[in-house]
Amino acid sequence: MAPSKDDVRSALGKVSGPDGKPLPESGTLSDIVVTDGKVFFSITVDAAAVPQWEPVRARAEEAVRAIPGVSSALVALTGERTPGTGAAVPPRRPQAQTGPQAAPARPQSGARAPQAPTGIPGVGAIIAVASGKGGVGKSTTAVNLALGLRDLGLKVGILDADIYGPSLPKLLAIRERPQTIGGTRLKPIERHGMPVMSIGFLIEEETPMIWRGPMVMSALTQMLREVEWGSLDVMVVDMPPGTGDAQLTMAQQVPLKGAVIVSTPQDLALIDARRGIAMFRRVNVPVLGIVENMSYFLCPHCGGRTDIFGHGGARAEAERLGVPFLGEVPLDMEIREKSDSGLPVVATNPDGPHAQIYRDIAARVRDGLAGARRPAPKIVIQG
Numbered sequence: 342m343a344p345s346k347d348d349v350r351s352a353l354g355k356v357s358g359p360d361g362k363p364l365p366e367s368g369t370l371s372d373i374v375v376t377d378g379k380v381f382f383s384i385t386v387d388a389a390a391v392p393q394w395e396p397v398r399a400r401a402e403e404a405v406r407a408i409p410g411v412s413s414a415l416v417a418l419t420g421e422r423t424p425g426t427g428a429a430v431p432p433r434r435p436q437a438q439t440g441p442q443a444a445p446a447r448p449q450s451g452a453r454a455p456q457a458p459t460g461i462p463g464v465g466a467i468i469a470v471a472s473g474k475g476g477v478g479k480s481t482t483a484v485n486l487a488l489g490l491r492d493l494g495l496k497v498g499i500l501d502a503d504i505y506g507p508s509l510p511k512l513l514a515i516r517e518r519p520q521t522i523g524g525t526r527l528k529p530i531e532r533h534g535m536p537v538m539s540i541g542f543l544i545e546e547e548t549p550m551i552w553r554g555p556m557v558m559s560a561l562t563q564m565l566r567e568v569e570w571g572s573l574d575v576m577v578v579d580m581p582p583g584t585g586d587a588q589l590t591m592a593q594q595v596p597l598k599g600a601v602i603v604s605t606p607q608d609l610a611l612i613d614a615r616r617g618i619a620m621f622r623r624v625n626v627p628v629l630g631i632v633e634n635m636s637y638f639l640c641p642h643c644g645g646r647t648d649i650f651g652h653g654g655a656r657a658e659a660e661r662l663g664v665p666f667l668g669e670v671p672l673d674m675e676i677r678e679k680s681d682s683g684l685p686v687v688a689t690n691p692d693g694p695h696a697q698i699y700r701d702i703a704a705r706v707r708d709g710l711a712g713a714r715r716p717a718p719k720i721v722i723q724g
Contacts, residue, residue: 344410346373349380352404359393364401369394371556376544377518378412380405383556385419394418412521417559459596461565463572464498466598466710468629469591471621473613475582478634479603480508481680482670483579485696486601488687489703491534495574498529498536500564502591503581504557507541514683518542519568527568533688536571538564565595575710582613592624598710599629601667606633606654614655618662629709630665631655632702635672665709668702671695 350373353364364370364384374381384401386394398418405414461467470483480503487499501509509515513532519542520528529536540560570576578597580588591597600621604614618628633655638647649672659666670676676695679686687696 342410343378344375344380344408346375348408348410349373349375349382349405352408353401356397356400356404358397359390364397374544378410378521379543380408380411380414381543381556381560382415383417383419383559391418413527415559415563417556419556459594461570461576461595464570464576465574467576467578467595468706468710469502469578469580469588469597469600469621469626470603471580471588471600471617472582472603473615473617475506477582477603477605478670479582480512480579481676481685482601482603482632482634482699483577484509484512484680484685485687485699486703486706487535487575487577488533488685489696489700490575490577490707492687492691492700493703493707495707496572497575497577498538498570498573499577499579501537501539501541501579502561502564503579504540504560505581507539509537509539509579510541512680512683512685513537515539515542522569527564529568529570533685536573538568540564561591562594588620589624592621592626597621597626599627599706601629601706602631602664603634604631604655604658605635605650606648606652607650611654611658614658615662618664627709628664629706630667631659632667633669636669638672641674665705667705668698670698670702 350365353370356364358364358367358369360367369384369386371383371385384394384398395418398416402414402416405411405416470479470486472479480501483499487497491497499509501507515530515532515537517530519530519538522528527538529538530542531537578591580591600617602614602617604611614631618631621628633653635650636648636655637652638649639645640647656666656669673695675690675693676686679689686693687699690696
């Protein structure tokens with residue numbers, strides 16, 4: 342029988358915090374998510390108390406894994422800063438970490454080179470498809486770009502990193518749940534010859550993800566490093582909109598080979614696209630180029646063209662910022678209808694004009710990957 346939230350709370354009642362109180366009575370637990378034997382929750386404490394709570398987190402995870410019917414558990418420990426006490430302590434996880442979460446204390450003198458992010462075994466290149474704001478068609482672009490790269494002969498996988506608003510279950514009509522391998526790793530879902538993973542496969546469609554940033558980062562790390570991706574030439578990551586925790590986690594914990602920015606032509610979207618480009622440049626991730634989505638509308642009745650959101654703004658912005666312009670994708674009923682039906686246009690109408698547009702963009706991304714070089718981390722002299 343599948344475990345319930347009550348089962349989890351009952352098991353956690355046998356785990357005490359440093360003050361001797363059972364966890365459910367400590368006021369530290371987030372909402373508990375239980376789906377098909379997979380359990381997710383976080384423990385939030387004062388930053389100064391994190392070292393005392395890490396053994397509690399480990400015992401809590403062990404207790405949950407022992408519940409009959411639980412196939413996997415993810416428990417994050419979040420340290421919150423009390424005003425006036427300095428910086429917050431990052432979440433603790435038992436797995437080996439890279440990036441800022443695993444960084445040693447700042448030395449008082451001498452030189453230290455930042456630790457380079459470690460790759461995903463078997464994955465050749467990881468690229469992020471990002472946007473500065475939502476509603477510009479980033480996820481649709483990510484799916485069709487991945488399929489376009491597949492059509493060029495590459496082995497491609499796709500990860501949905503938008504924890505708060507996962508779109509791949511809808512865009513690829515995936516309703517089944519991923520299986521576990523050995524009780525510790527997840528097997529991705531296969532669609533159109535590509536392995537796919539999304540947090541949306543693990544929760545119900547209408548379940549809100551009321552998670553703090555550290556819990557989001559832990560979930561992303563698990564989907565990257567605890568999934569059997571197999572051998573891939575390229576992993577396409579559908580990023581959440583904006584420039585927050587998820588983007589920084591990806592940039593700092595995995596060696597992104599490059600980023601593709603999706604924008605519509607109007608100035609409002611381009612302002613946010615600039616922020617996205619600036620963020621990736623700041624963390625030394627090459628920008629492979631900009632895609633102008635919803636670039637124009639062709640009337641299906643008269644054939645007349647209307648530039649609903651303006652036209653050419655993304656191309657002009659790419660030229661101004663010195664990044665490649667990857668192509669224009671029209672605002673078209675076929676793309677919208679097939680996306681809503683889980684039938685991406687590149688896979689289901691490969692000989693159509695829209696599929697060719699995405700394949701052309703994919704070819705430019707492939708060529709950009711061949712020339713992309715992630716800048717080496719700078720050595721910082723301190724003291």
